[in-house]
Amino acid sequence: MKKWLKYLLVLIWIVILYFGVTYYPALNIVTGYASKNMASGLFLANRDQLSMSDEDNGFFPINLASYQIDENEKSVTASLFGLMNRKAVYKEGLGAILINDSYDSSKDFPKPNRYFTNSSLPFPYGELKQSDTVFPEVDYEKLDSAVKYAFDNGEDDLKQTRAVLVIYKDKILNETYTEGFDKNTLMHGWSMTKSITSTMYGVLQNQGKIDIHSLAGIRDWASDERSKITINNLLQMNSGLSWDEEYFNISDVTKMLYLESDMGSSQIRNELVGKPDSLWNYSSGTTNILSGPLLKRQFKSHQEYLDFWYKDLIDRIGMHSMVIETDLSGSFIGSSYAWATTRDWAKFGLLYLHEGNWNGDQVLDSSWVKYAATPTNTSNGRYGAQFWLNAGGHHPDVPLDMYSCNGFKGQYVFIVPSKQLVVVRLGLVSDPKFDVNTFLSGITGSIN
Incomplete structure (x- = not known):
């Protein structure tokens, strides 16, 4: 025994x-x-x-x-x-x-300056109430049915939608929230933050301060084939760098987000598994190289780097609720951590719908907007410069010119130029559990 x-x-x-x-x-x-x-x-x-x-x-x-x-x-x-x-x-x-063991509670953490403005204009260029407008080309009954489809009925807990906002010709056609959420609730955008990061490069290019087709110029890459990687390759996620984007296992992305104190710099060590411009691979690590060490080089101080995001984009177009979170090193986590109200997420979509112009202020050149929505090599028409595309007809009943910011667990800002539409959907379930094709085709189909 x-x-x-x-x-x-x-x-x-x-x-x-x-x-x-x-x-x-x-x-x-x-x-x-x-x-x-x-x-x-x-x-x-x-x-x-x-x-x-x-x-x-x-x-x-x-x-x-x-x-x-x-x-x-x-x-x-x-x-x-x-x-x-x-x-x-x-x-x-x-x-x-x-934080980790290196955290010093007495250490000062510089924070970005904010540039809040009060506008006496109605939404989206201010916060006043919009005038009632009825568009004869809109089938409102069909639109309401499409929005209703996004939400659970009774005891169902399948779609888990929290917010839907439909904007047509700058006018709110429908704004619906589930219980406990409203127009003032900050929502986590997850990977929709990648589109914000990309846009920072568009702002710099519009200001004549950067050429995205130039080499990335990362010092640690100088002596090997990674030296051939361009900023454009990183923006389009076809740099050839190794990466595993799997959220429900120990993977490159989970180790980066929850173990690294300097998320961008740590990803510089990633090796090549393919030639630049020939292998598309969705990578949060690539985005954090862009939002961290690569973007910081454009500024003389850390404070200028922090302020740039808000002064030149976020507060500039009135997204005053938005906060992009940083890692322990003080770098913005450009892959994953922006929070904003549903209306402020919509403002970002409207900036692109209007080809970079915000009520007369040309924040982005129109050529940048076209570039962001141009398919990346080997992405099968699914991806541009940190935006998802429908150019390849992935959503068969949705206009091919639709492109979007997509985030983990079903965060979406859809931009549909041919319909003059921006649609925001925020929730806890993504496609295919939340059927984007059915939802979005119902909305686009309500406009004749």
């Missing part, structure tokens, strides 16, 4: 060791995600803990996390079964920052 127990104990320890080695690193990512998302929801979006736990963090294994919340420090510490504590601390103007 004792010998049998001995073998059993050895077997148990082998199993424990196996699972410890295999899954313990994942705890770091799980608790990192849980603490970071909870802190952003509580202190940036002013959500309550219960709704964040049940909804935003309500999927396996994130829903196993437990939380300690410090209202004075504005921090959230998450753990899993008492293991692997991870803390995120909220900093005004910078959002929730996932």
